[in-house]
Amino acid sequence: MSPKLKPLTNYLSSLTSRADLKTLHRILYQSGITIEDVAQYLQFNDKHYSRNKVMGSKFFDLFVMCWKPGQASLVHDHTDSSCALKILTGAVTEICCELIDSTHRIVRPSRKVLYSAGKICSAQDNEIHQIVNASKDQNLVTLHIYSPPLKMSAYEYENAQHTILSI
Numbered sequence: 001m002s003p004k005l006k007p008l009t010n011y012l013s014s015l016t017s018r019a020d021l022k023t024l025h026r027i028l029y030q031s032g033i034t035i036e037d038v039a040q041y042l043q044f045n046d047k048h049y050s051r052n053k054v055m056g057s058k059f060f061d062l063f064v065m066c067w068k069p070g071q072a073s074l075v076h077d078h079t080d081s082s083c084a085l086k087i088l089t090g091a092v093t094e095i096c097c098e099l100i101d102s103t104h105r106i107v108r109p110s111r112k113v114l115y116s117a118g119k120i121c122s123a124q125d126n127e128i129h130q131i132v133n134a135s136k137d138q139n140l141v142t143l144h145i146y147s148p149p150l151k152m153s154a155y156e157y158e159n160a161q162h163t164i165l166s167i
Helices: 003-013 021-031 035-041
Strands: 050-057 060-067 075-089 091-101 106-116 120-132 140-147 154-157
Touching (some): 003 140, 021 140, 035 050, 035 075, 035 140, 091 140, 106 120
């Protein structure tokens, strides 16, 4: 394992409850982790983004996620969980959403934010969003921490014709 991953994995391994989102953000920021540090976890899939597990426990999951151009997550939240991610290469387009029908889990996009390589972003609990590699020609690699381990609820856009780039 890369020495740059050690402070992060040591902190995560010491958890006995949900990680503090600000602490996750700070550790990722200070880590200096690059794509070279996670090279052994780089696995892409032609059909959908890939979630490659680095390590985990009952208090966290650590993943390297690999996104080909045009690939996107479901529209989701992080039910009872904190999520922090660092963009290692490429750019993340985050579509933030507002809930308009809780019974049917229908949302509408409210804003779009672009994060470049090196940036860290985070979400927790009921913040609804979608992560997208909107590039036409560049892969995206992100390092994700979920604490407790990954749980999410999926949502649908109110307009089935909605496209992520039309916001």
